[in-house]
Amino acid sequence: MKVSNALLEEAVKIYKVLSNTSRIKILYFLENNEADVSTIVENVNLPQPMVSHQLAMLYRYQLVTxxxxxxxxxxxxxxxxxxxxxxxxxxxxxxxxxxxxxxxKNSEQRLSK
Known part of the structure; x- marks a missing residue:
C-alpha cells in the first residue's frame, strides 16, 4: 500500500491524540455508552474539567460525536x-x-495468513 505524506501526517496526529491515558479511558467508556460529561466523569474517575478538555480534543479529531x-x-x-x-x-x-x-514475527507471515 502506497501511503502519501499527507495521510501519514494525519495518522501521526491521531496517534498523538491517543497518547493520553485519559482519552483512551473515555473512548473505552463510550464504546458501549452514549453519555453526558457528568456520567463520563462518574465512570472514568477523572475531574470534570479534564473530561471536558479531553472530549473537546476527541471531538476535534472526529473520534467522538x-x-x-x-x-x-x-x-x-x-x-x-x-x-x-x-x-x-x-x-x-x-x-x-x-x-x-x-x-x-514479520509481515510475510501476516500476509500469508
Whole structure:
C-alpha cells in the first residue's frame, strides 16, 4: 500500500491524540455508552474539567460525536475501529511485558495468513 505524506501526517496526529491515558479511558467508556460529561466523569474517575478538555480534543479529531438534547450534550464513539487499533497496541504491549513472542514475527507471515 502506497501511503502519501499527507495521510501519514494525519495518522501521526491521531496517534498523538491517543497518547493520553485519559482519552483512551473515555473512548473505552463510550464504546458501549452514549453519555453526558457528568456520567463520563462518574465512570472514568477523572475531574470534570479534564473530561471536558479531553472530549473537546476527541471531538476535534472526529473520534467522538456529540448531540445536544435539552440542556445536556451527549457524546458517543464516532468510529469503533479506533478501539481496534488501541486493542492491537495493548496486545503488543502485553506480549512485551510478558516477554512472549508476537503471533506474527514479520509481515510475510501476516500476509500469508
Amino acid at each position: 456529540r448531540e445536544k438534547k435539552g440542556t445536556h450534550v451527549y457524546y458517543c464513539l464516532d468510529d469503533p475501529h479506533i478501539l481496534e487499533m488501541v486493542d492491537a497496541m495493548l496486545g503488543h504491549v502485553s506480549h512485551e511485558i510478558k516477554g512472549e513472542p508476537h503471533p506474527y
